[in-house]
Structure formats: structure tokens, C-alpha cells
Amino acid sequence: MGNSVSVRLQPRIQDKELSGPSWAGKFKGSDSTRDLSGNFRLAVDKFILAMKEAGMRVAINATYRPVKRSYLMHWAWRIGKGKARPEDAPALGGVDIEWVHETVAQSVNAAKELMAAFGIATLGTSPALRSQHNLGLAIDMSISWNGAVSIRDAAGDMVKIDTMPHSGMNRQLIKVGESYGVKKYGGSGHDAPHWSNNGR
Numbered sequence: 001m002g003n004s005v006s007v008r009l010q011p012r013i014q015d016k017e018l019s020g021p022s023w024a025g026k027f028k029g030s031d032s033t034r035d036l037s038g039n040f041r042l043a044v045d046k047f048i049l050a051m052k053e054a055g056m057r058v059a060i061n062a063t064y065r066p067v068k069r070s071y072l073m074h075w076a077w078r079i080g081k082g083k084a085r086p087e088d089a090p091a092l093g094g095v096d097i098e099w100v101h102e103t104v105a106q107s108v109n110a111a112k113e114l115m116a117a118f119g120i121a122t123l124g125t126s127p128a129l130r131s132q133h134n135l136g137l138a139i140d141m142s143i144s145w146n147g148a149v150s151i152r153d154a155a156g157d158m159v160k161i162d163t164m165p166h167s168g169m170n171r172q173l174i175k176v177g178e179s180y181g182v183k184k185y186g187g188s189g190h191d192a193p194h195w196s197n198n199g200r
């Protein structure tokens, strides 16, 4: 009975889990319009239906996104790109992530891996900490088509789209989206796939 029992005198490191790519699998977002809220959901569904009837291709990348996911994306990008130090990331309740690894290189590498897992490694700016996605009031979608197309606007009128580009950045298409209450991103910077209830 002379064996001493080793007792951990130090508190555990707050039950935090080190950052890394597996965090991208938590606090999942949605790519379905079903997870958008109320009237905006109806508006988006009508706009997408009109685009499809016009022969346009629409691929939805994201709709609703939990605040916790936005937090992870934001800080993974900033630390991974060297815009913030690992210890600069504030804690967020309910997200027990430890951004600070044993070495700075490990911290940055883990953030880079998480950034890649989110598919945001090529973004030129950090994903917003808060956005209309958190409220179910924004959608990211890739839109494309060939040649000139005619699309029905919210008033029921057919609108011919015969200008470039053949993407969600097309001004004629942006106007049609507005008629449905789906507004192209008009804030600072560049966010090509982003549409929302208020253009933010």
C-alpha cells in the first residue's frame, strides 16, 4: 500500500479542445432554403424557381449559419492568414475551442487546416462574425446560364437578360432579384454569391 497515488494538483485545461479541421463538422450550417426565415424564405424560393424556369443554373452554398460557426470561420481565417495572433481570439460561450497550441506554428497550421475545411482559404477578407445568415436572412448561391434568357419578375413580367456577366453579379438579374425581395450584397468589399433580405 506504499504506492503513492498521483494526484493532479493542476486543474484540467478547462476541457478545451485544440483547434483543427474537425471543428468544421460542429455547429453545422444549412444549404437548404427550408432553414431560411418566414417571408424571406418564400421570396428566395420564388426567385430561384423563376431562375430555373428561365433555364439558369442555381447552386446553393449556404443559407442559415449558426453564430458559433461564424465565430469559428472568422478566427480560423484571421489566425490562418496571420492577421491575428492565436491568443487574440476571444472565447465564445458554448464553443470550447483552444486556438493556442504549444507553438505559434502549430496554432497557425491548425487554423489553416480549419480554414481549408470550411472552404474559405481563398477568401480575400475574413468571414463576418455576424451576418444575415445567422438570422436565416441570407443565401449564398452560384448562378450561371448560357446566352440570353427571359425571366419572370415578381410582378409577373418577363424580363430579358442579355448582358454580361452570366452570373449573380449581372445587374439585370440583380434587379429581378430585388423585385422578389432578394437583394444582392451591396456592402463593403466583394461577396459575389451573397444575397439577403437587406443587401447586407
Ligand SMILES: [Zn+2]
Pocket: 133, 138, 139, 140, 193, 194, 195
Ligand atoms: Zn453569404
